[in-house]
Each structure stands twice: as structure tokens, then as C-alpha cells.
Amino acid sequence: MVDERSVVMVLAVTVVTAGTLAAITRPGLWRLGQEGTPAASSGVRYGGSYRSGRWVTAAPRRQDWSGFQGRGPGVAK
Amino acid sequence: MGPSSPDRRRDPALLLWPLASLLLPLLPLLVLAVSALEWPRRLVMVVPEGQRVLSAPFELRDGWLGSPRLTLTAEIPPNSSVELDVALLDGSGNTVLSLTKDGWRASGTWAEEGESGTWEEGDAGLALAMRPGRTGRFQLAVQLQDLLDEAGRSLPNPVVVRGSIRNHSVDAPLLLFTAVVTQATALVLLMACYGVARGRWVRRSDEGVAAIRCDAGGPGLVRVGVVARWELPHDDPPLGQPPPTAALELRVCDALGRPLLRHRQTVAVAHRSSDGDHWLSARQVIHLRLSETGSHRFRVELPDTFRSDGDLWEIEWLRLTVEDGLRTPRPVPVLSLDAVTEAR
DSSP: OOOHHHHHHHHHHHHHHHHHHHHHHOTTOOBTTSSBOOOOOTTEEESEEEETTEEEEOOOOOOOOOSOOOOOHHHHO | OOOOOOBOSOOTTBOOGGGGGGGTTHHHHHHHHHHHTSOOEEEEEEEOBTOEEEOOOEEEOOSSSSEEEEEEEEEOOSSEEEEEEEEEEOTTSOEEEEEEEEEEEEEEEEEETTEEEEEEEEEOEEEEEOBOSSOEEEEEEEEEEEEEETTSOBOOSOEEEEEEEEEEEOOHHHHHHHHHHHHHHHHHHHHHHHSOOSEEEEEEESSSEEEEEEEEOSSSEEEEEEEEEEEOSSSSOOSSOOOSEEEEEEEEEOTTSOEEEEEEEEEEEEEEEETTEEEEEEEEEEEEEOOSOEEEEEEEEOOSEEEETTEEEEEEEEEEEEEEEEOBSSOOOEEEOHHHHHHO
16 A cells, blocks of 8 residues: 555655756747747737748738836826 | 653654655755856847847857746836837848837826825836757847837937846746745645644543543554643732642553553643733643554643642643654654563
């Protein structure tokens, strides 16, 4: 019969190993040449995307962007 | 049979390996600390509007040890907005990635309920985490578009764009999350190893004597816990100093009532008071090793009363707790009944 304490210890080792390795190797991270684009951070838009391993530039497009995104002094205090 | 003294030999109930689990959360934190030691490659570009400026060449490394992370920040004036076009060029000068960042920076003053101050907000930076596919030299091409003030007027000043490149960045939030989850798992393990008894019995008495008969013994230790409280029969404060110690006696008998152990010791008595109430309390934990499983009777006795400097302290309650099959993370004094059992 397996001791439940050993199971919890194995679980702890598994969690720390899997989490640390994933944080280092980052297996899901986008790679140059991969289809699409990397994840976009705030206010970023990509000028094209990868298709069949080639960077394909998108047609120039001006966004209707008002410029300022600040929420004003009410929340900045 | 006589009074037993604590056996200070290493007890088989001592369980050390679960303590190693406390080191596990340090692993992701150590990785995070080591990754912070990587010195980033700095880039500085002065970019006039409408001109395309190339950065110094830099290397992006491919591999499993972390991943490249590139950050850029445009130092634009307060109350302005900009479009920052960024292209990543490979060693041949070909564009391998291009993006546009809509940046802005706003500031002002606030006044509310007699208080005032300044505020500033902005978002003129970007971060790019990716793998290059293969190690190589790259460059950034940066161009400003529409550097405008609040009124939509063009600002002529060039903008400083600062960048940093790390080739071995790690997923810091995932490392912190891993450390927290591992710590929680380690605490569950410690609780399972040291906090869970095979059996637990509690008896509360209004007198200075309490006894429990239960099936105990076998692997692990038996922990006998005693907590007692004495009070004055009136609400007046005590006239003198209460006694510093009290005599505690523990007796253990087997299923047939044969005595296995008679242990006497003194326990410290603490004087406590709160909101005009005064009481004395005593607390003691005794560990036993019962090699044979069976019915045992545990009986503890403390003084019913104390007379001290004209005060008469009377026992309010006595709580006896018996826990069986415990393991300990550190050596504890253990009263052994093995010699008595073998001699029988």
C-alpha cells in the first residue's frame, strides 16, 4: 500500500519540477517563423504575420486611435 | 516499577525527511534570483520624427535556458502621444517582425477636499518575448509617427528610445506561482506527517484528576497533553504571589489495570489576569512510547487547590488529551515503557 505522505511528497517535487522547468524553457513561447505573431502587449499591433514560414507584411492601415488613454486625476490620486 | 526518566536516545518516531519539502519552494526562487543576475544589453536611440533609426546590432540566442526578451520605451514629453514603428531586422537586413506601438503620456493636477497634487500616467513602452529560431545577430529599426501634443499639434523634438535585451529571461510570474503552490503542498505534507494522529481522545474534568482509557500503542509516539486552570473563589485580586510550580503525576495502566508507568514532575504555573479576572494556568506535554497496541488507561493528577499568602486557588478545569501514533520532526524527551513491559 502506498503511503499517502510519500504521494504528497512526490506531488510537491512534481509541482516544483514542472513549474520551474516550464518557466525556464517556456515551451509555449512564440518562435520566429511560427505561424501568426507573438502575443501583443497593450497598444501594440503587428504589421504582418508569418505564413508558411515567411513574414507577410499587412496592408498599411491607420487605426482610429484617439491618442490619450489616461483615466485622469480621479484614479491617479 | 519506579518513576521513569526521559529516554533521550533517538526515537524511531523521529521523521526527518518531510522537512526536506521546505527546501523545495526555494528552487524556483533561486532560479528567479540567478536570472536577475543577467546583465541586459542596453540600446539607446535618438529618433527624430519621420526618420528611420537603426540600433546597434545585438545577438538573440536560441536555446532552452530562458528566452530572449526585448523591451523598448519611448521617452516622449508629457501630454503627448506617438506612434512608434518598430521592425526587427535579421543579419541580412530583412524584416523578420514589425509592429506599431501606440504610446501616450499624460499628466496634470488634482484637487479634492482641500488636498491637491499632481498625477501622471503613460504607456509608451513595449515588451517582446519570443525565440529567434536560431542564434543570430539582429537590429532594430525604429521610426516615429505623429508625435502630437494634446491639441493635436506636431512636436518637432526628437525622442529618445531606450531598449534592453535579455537572452535568458524566465517566466517570473510562473516561478512565483510555483513557489507558492509548492509551499502549500509542503505544508500539507508536514500536516499529514506531524499533525495527524492515529487516535485522539479528550477529557475535561472539574477536579484535579482526569483519566482516559483508550486503545493506543504501536508505531509512533503517544502524546499526553495536560492543561489546567485555577481561579480564586472571589473577584478580589490575589493577596500575594501565586506558587511558581505544581506537582503533576501521570499514571499509565494496561488493559488489566496493571500499572505500567508512574511519572512525577513539576510544571510551571503562570499567573494571568484580564479585565480584573485572575487565574493560574499550567500546560504540559509528555511523550510516551508504547510498543504494544492495546487498551491503556492514562490518568493525570494536579493539585485541586493552592494555598499561598492567604489566597485559596481552586481548580476550575483540567483538560487531558491523548494522541496516538504521532511522529515528530525533532528529538523530544520520551518516557519509555519498554523496560516495564519486558520485565512483566
